[in-house]
Amino acid sequence: MGLEDDINKTNEYYVEQGIAVIYKKPTPIKIVKVSFDEKKCGTIKEAYFKEPSTTDYNGIYKGKYIDFEAKEVQQSSFSLSNIHTHQIDHLRRIINHGGIGFLIVRFSKLGKTYLLPGHSLFQFLDTSDRKSIPVSLFEEEGIQIKDGYQPRLDYIKAVNTFYFGGEDSEKETSTSNKKL
């Protein structure tokens, strides 16, 4: 839960600072049995995990729709089994509709976390038969996100570089947008 926790804490920071409004979607489950106590409070007694049809995170940044999936892997390559076909279809649709879509992947043993833009992912999928993406692709076409204290994983910097033409534009926004 290391990466997920880092992103959730970072998203809390972004909301508090008025930088972005991005949330993790709840885990999709199929509820089968619920029992109610005398106060009519329900306890779920039987439920199953469902395969997610979309990505884990979405929200808004600088007026743009943001959508991404985040994965932590042990190996020094990213196995495509980590991401479902319909999640990839979902990311393609988002980009076709004018949104921003990407992956965040942490390679635990290397101690490195990268943001890989959707178009680099699709190019790999459309031109390669390999079942995993080597870390070199993340190095060449992604941006490494450094660990920090506040926020823990400032991935919006990489979003600025890829999609808003520069790393420093975030600073301006964080000051001017500081409302609610």
Place this chain on the structure above:
Amino acid sequence: MGLEDDINKTNEYYVEQGIAVIYKKPTPIKIVKVSFDEKKCGTIKEAYFKEPSTTDYNGIYKGKYIDFEAKEVQQSSFSLSNIHTHQIDHLRRIINHGGIGFLIVRFSKLGKTYLLPGHSLFQFLDTSDRKSIPVSLFEEEGIQIKDGYQPRLDYIKAVNTFYFGGEDSEKETSTSNKKL
């Protein structure tokens, strides 16, 4: 589950037709106990419903971030107890960040469903002490969404009217955007 089902089916139609990519978020729950069978498939044995911190639906339409809450009520007014304070705060943030936020409310007994833009909701909250919004506000400041067959509840038409300057612009998009 009538309204929720109508919106989910409508969203499926929008995705299939390349009109919009909007999903209902899964119900947020706190998982306490999971048991695993011999195939390592988990069954949730104890879990609780959590209060949602955001709205139920979000996604992208014509490149814009869309966010809304949908509620079905029996009464001919909309009690504010149907929507949590942090959901309202969330909608305010979305609009401050340049997104589109609104409510969809179905008055079951009247057989009418309305889209009410976020700014009308906030104006009511900021200027009134009433604990419920009369249906007249929905009539005056919202747009009624008619039931249909395909899609069942074509709320994107109302979104076009409020946010894209006209009801008919949707038709153009639905033809030109038909990809994936």
